[in-house]
Amino acid sequence: MNKTVDNKGWxxxxxxxxxxxxxxxxxxxxxxxxxxxxxxxxxVFTWAGVQWFQDVLHSDRFHSALGRQLLxxxxxLAIEIPLGLAIALTMPxxxxxxxxxxxxxxxxxxIPWNVVGAMWNIxxxxxxxxxGKFLNAIGFEYNYTxxxxxxxxxxxxxxxxxxxxxxALLCYAGLVSIPDAYYQAARVDGARSxxxxxxxxxxxxxxxxxxxxxxxxxDSFMIYTEAVVLTGGGPxxxxxxxxxxxxxxxxxxxxxxxxxxxxxxxxxxxxxxSWLFYTLMMRxxxx
Amino acid sequence: xxxxxKNVSKRVGAATHIHETSLVLEPxxxxxxxxxxxxxxxxxxxxxxxxxxxxxGEIWFAGHNVTGVAVQKRNVSMVYQxxxxxxxxxxxxxxxxxxxVAGISAREIDSRxxxxxxxxxxxxxxxxxxxxLSGGQQQRTAIARAIVKDSDIILLDExxxxxxxxxxxxLRDELPKLFAGRDCIVVYATTEPSEALLFGGKxxxxxxxxxxxxxxxxxxxxxxxxxxxxxxxxxxxxxxAEVRKVNGDIILGDKVKWKVGRAAQALADxxxxxxxxxxxxxxxxxxxxKATIEGRVLVAELSGSxxxxxxxxxGQTWVSQSHGIHPFEVGSTAKLHVDVDRSYFFxxxxxxxxxxx
Numbered sequence: 001m002n003k004t005v006d007n008k009g010w011x012x013x014x015x016x017x018x019x020x021x022x023x024x025x026x027x028x029x030x031x032x033x034x035x036x037x038x039x040x041x042x043x044v045f046t047w048a049g050v051q052w053f054q055d056v057l058h059s060d061r062f063h064s065a066l067g068r069q070l071l072x073x074x075x076x077l078a079i080e081i082p083l084g085l086a087i088a089l090t091m092p093x094x095x096x097x098x099x100x101x102x103x104x105x106x107x108x109x110x111i112p113w114n115v116v117g118a119m120w121n122i123x124x125x126x127x128x129x130x131x132g133k134f135l136n137a138i139g140f141e142y143n144y145t146x147x148x149x150x151x152x153x154x155x156x157x158x159x160x161x162x163x164x165x166x167x168a169l170l171c172y173a174g175l176v177s178i179p180d181a182y183y184q185a186a187r188v189d190g191a192r193s194x195x196x197x198x199x200x201x202x203x204x205x206x207x208x209x210x211x212x213x214x215x216x217x218x219d220s221f222m223i224y225t226e227a228v229v230l231t232g233g234g235p236x237x238x239x240x241x242x243x244x245x246x247x248x249x250x251x252x253x254x255x256x257x258x259x260x261x262x263x264x265x266x267x268x269x270x271x272x273x274s275w276l277f278y279t280l281m282m283r284x285x286x287x
Numbered sequence: 288x289x290x291x292x293k294n295v296s297k298r299v300g301a302a303t304h305i306h307e308t309s310l311v312l313e314p315x316x317x318x319x320x321x322x323x324x325x326x327x328x329x330x331x332x333x334x335x336x337x338x339x340x341x342x343x344g345e346i347w348f349a350g351h352n353v354t355g356v357a358v359q360k361r362n363v364s365m366v367y368q369x370x371x372x373x374x375x376x377x378x379x380x381x382x383x384x385x386x387x388v389a390g391i392s393a394r395e396i397d398s399r400x401x402x403x404x405x406x407x408x409x410x411x412x413x414x415x416x417x418x419x420l421s422g423g424q425q426q427r428t429a430i431a432r433a434i435v436k437d438s439d440i441i442l443l444d445e446x447x448x449x450x451x452x453x454x455x456x457x458l459r460d461e462l463p464k465l466f467a468g469r470d471c472i473v474v475y476a477t478t479e480p481s482e483a484l485l486f487g488g489k490x491x492x493x494x495x496x497x498x499x500x501x502x503x504x505x506x507x508x509x510x511x512x513x514x515x516x517x518x519x520x521x522x523x524x525x526x527x528a529e530v531r532k533v534n535g536d537i538i539l540g541d542k543v544k545w546k547v548g549r550a551a552q553a554l555a556d557x558x559x560x561x562x563x564x565x566x567x568x569x570x571x572x573x574x575x576x577k578a579t580i581e582g583r584v585l586v587a588e589l590s591g592s593x594x595x596x597x598x599x600x601x602g603q604t605w606v607s608q609s610h611g612i613h614p615f616e617v618g619s620t621a622k623l624h625v626d627v628d629r630s631y632f633f634x635x636x637x638x639x640x641x642x643x644x
Contacts, residue, residue, distance in 0.1 A: 184333075185365065187358050188338070188363060189364075189385045190385065199376070203375045
């Protein structure tokens with residue numbers, strides 16, 4: 001096969017290249033620039049090499065923020081994926097309730113992050129909030145500004161409330177795309193509902209679940225607003241996740257170099273983990 | 288072990304999918320449900336299988352009323368138009384799946400799966416997954432899964448519709464052989480009259496949720512009881528016109544006229560609806576008693592072995608189907624010969640009163 005080389009093609013790709021350059025490559029390169037130099041403002045830079053990277057990678061503060069981040073994302077995925085799948089399985093597939101369910105499910109998705117944070121902040125207030133008061137009334141010592149476990153509980157609850165719908169809607173879309181004939185065939189075979197789920201629905205949902213896990217992973221790994229609105233990363237540094245730590249370093253302490261190094265490391269972690277997830281789930285597909 | 292539908296009907300909301308229908312299907316028979324899309328073939332099969340409950344009427348099997356019995360408890364199997372297999376099972380496991388659900392010993396499963404695979408020529412593919420098979424092989428797997436169960440009733444819902452021409456022909460030849468000598472009731476739904484003729488057995492013609500006729504296939508083809516049955520069982524569409532019988536002549540419109548043939552000799556003078564199969568209107572004049580008609584050619588389809596000419600007949604589109612290549616210019620006037628002995632006459636209610644194919 002002979003492929004003709006047509007340089008005019010580049011001309012058509014140019015707008016996209018420019019756009020990507022402006023919103024991704026140039027900012028990223030600026031960060032790279034900061035991460036290898038020392039600056040005190042006034043555009044005075046001195047070379048720092050890999051100093052900042054070493055500092056960040058050896059800092060206990062970064063380690064604990066990363067640990068908190070991984071734990072949080074792990075909890076989120078462990079709750080939201082099965083819960084979303086379960087909700088999708090119980091949603092009706094036909095009839096007037098379908099649209100009601102869909103609207104109800106999409107409502108949380110329409111609410112901005114900071115509003116979600118503010119809502120739950122008020123709701124969880126131990127003295128006047130509905131949730132806070134209730135939890136204390138039934139015997140839990142619940143106070144998110146003083147007890148780390150309370151703060152974690154609130155943020156996890158917030159995220160589950162906010163984003164389980166997304167997983168459920170994705171799974172629902174996957175489920176309705178399975179033709180009725182498959183369910184009928186399974187019934188004719190005498191398969192029980194567990195077998196229908198395990199051998200018909202789950203295989204068909206594999207792609208959708210991969211997407212759901214990826215989206216929820218990337219998003220929860222970058223959680224910022226909710227924790228900031230609730231306690232500003234506290235109590236102490238109990239809910240200081242990677243992004244909050246980064247902002248504290250960059251804008252609180254104005255340590256631009258270490259902050260830049262940290263964001264590159266942060267970025268690479270998200271990238272590598274996403275790639276890992278994706279290849280692992282897609283490899284399963286083939287075997 | 289016959290399957291009996293007694294005055295069965297199915298309504299969903301305001302729509303009636305199946306009007307009151309009674310049918311008796313005998314064991315060891317191959318039954319074709321013939322009808323266009325939405326005629327009710329699939330609904331009727333679902334009622335037979337127990338996937339749907341009839342709105343009224345009863346379904347009996349082997350002398351027992353099974354109307355409310357769930358599909359899992361009836362020994363039926365079904366093959367669909369889509370190739371439905373478990374995607375992450377091998378062909379072997381797919382065929383074995385209904386037996387495993389039934390809790391049959393591994394040794395017996397093995398011998399039965401191998402036997403079914405042998406019959407459907409799947410033996411070399413047993414270790415593959417459905418995604419690694421051709422469409423024809425995927426459907427063979429689904430059919431193997433249906434026959435391995437040794438069901439009392441096997442329902443095939445347009446199983447060949449999604450296959451390409453070659454594979455369809457191949458599987459169509461094999462299907463009757465697969466079921467020959469089995470004591471099960473086979474029900475096969477199709478939109479194609481030619482498939483019904485090929486399979487023989489018995490045919491039920493369906494039209495808008497009603498079984499218009501049921502009996503041995505050739506019988507139904509030769510003696511359609513109504514105009515509707517004749518229409519369902521004809522492809523290309525049967526040619527229909529209002530005619531009058533006057534003094535031994537058949538008069539169509541005000542120009543066309545021919546001597547009455549054997550078909551309508553016994554009929555009283557009066558108005559009838561005539562129906563003539565497309566292959567009984569041909570460009571060449573054979574030995575049989577023929578009438579000559581003329582019509583403007585609308586479409587001429589020539590394939591390697593036959594000619595299909597659509598022409599205008601007194602304001603209606605008629606079709607002539609003949610062997611060999613008979614080129615006609617579109618717009619020209621074609622001279623065609625009607626085998627008048629082979630025409631059907633229906634009365635005002637659409638019931639057959641004379642004639643035979």
